[in-house]
Amino acid sequence: MGNGTASPEVVDALFDGMRNLYGAKFEKQWGEFDEQGVWGAELAHLAISHLERGFHRLRVEIRDAARSGDTAWPPQPAAFAAMCEPRPEDVGLPTVDAAWREACAHCHDPAGWRWSHDAVRMAGQAIGWREIHGTTAQSVRVRLEKRFSHEYGALVNRVMAGQPLAAQGLIENDATRNRAELAERASREAAQQQAEAAGLPHRMNASQGLAMLKAATGRA
Template sequence: MSATPSASNSPTHTTPVGRRTSGKTSQIPPERKEAITALVSKVFTRLEAIFPRTFSSAFPTVDMLKLSRREVAQELARWPMLPTNQTIERALSEIKRTGNTWPPTIPELIAKLQPSAEDAGMPNSADAWREAVNHAHHPAEHCWRHEAVRLAGQAVGWWELTHTTAQSTWPRLERRFEKHYAALVNRVLAGEELQAQGLIGHEGSETRGAKAERASREAAQQQAEAAGMPHRMNPEQGMRSLRAALGGR
């Protein structure tokens, strides 16, 4: 007769804050643990006030409420940065604006509490994109709001940001920037400090083929400017300038 696994030796049993399911203890400083406990208590107290009629139905027993609070606390304990008061207020405001009459699920609540770029002192994606476009001509001379903005602009390409004339191309460049910037934001929120050398040597990080391609584009631009062609042209302007350069043929 085989023994039935107990909760104490099961590899998937529920564990309190500060412990992993593998059985290893993850030490949390007492002050951080207190901060997490206070944060979770505050959030659930506010949810009870927002949903007075359905809160008790969503969490029908004391044990269910404890388990739910513990799930949120365990997730917050994994985050390098805890939600700020601003983040909490924003999350609760978004929850109220949904018009739902029931409290959010635990996964929904955790997603709402996730810190944003602004919480880490970074501009939002739209502001970062505008800054990158506005200062792409002289990136080395600009004092960037955050290193991540310059890194994302560099990843898209300063040449592309200063020489693209086709309006249909700009949405694609913006999407590329947003993708790179979002990845950098996630790295910062995960506790990583972006190193300054990542900002240095855009040329040094290029492949030989990329350097040759960029040099060719810059040489062509210089030849065009020497021929009196404007810095930015639409296709019709380009054809007129080309015909003039060829003697009207």
């Protein structure tokens, strides 16, 4: 997947970063390196830019835990992979929860509201404004929210992939795809814009990507 996939060297750098964050707790659980290949297998579909994003979120999680007096524990590989995945807010869209609240708040007059993003309006429309507005039973609203999350997630996938927002049939097809895969092009373009603004090389080879990951994890 693009440049900088989770090679053994990349996973080694990630392990060093995890030890910097969690100390002996991480090494006691996972050892000095990915001996069983569990981490490499779980992260294989992610680019280095995704791993950097996940590592940044770990730092935030640890800071939040420290502020509340809690102990932060090392994540499982699947949980860390999920932290690396792009989220709506990464591309300026509302979170799923915020989008659902907006849809509920303005379902009575969707045409008269200036939506934060067209994806929110389209997801609400796919569920049905009358159904959202008229349903009061909590069990039914839970199901509606789940359907909305599915529709909105599919639309977010399209935005992340740089594709136009599409009708219901196309949305259903995209809903089954890997979000990181759909986001690759959009992430690459966003990263390139940031790189150009910072005066970095137009293309980043594997060595440069590894160096950036080491810097992000404090290993450089």
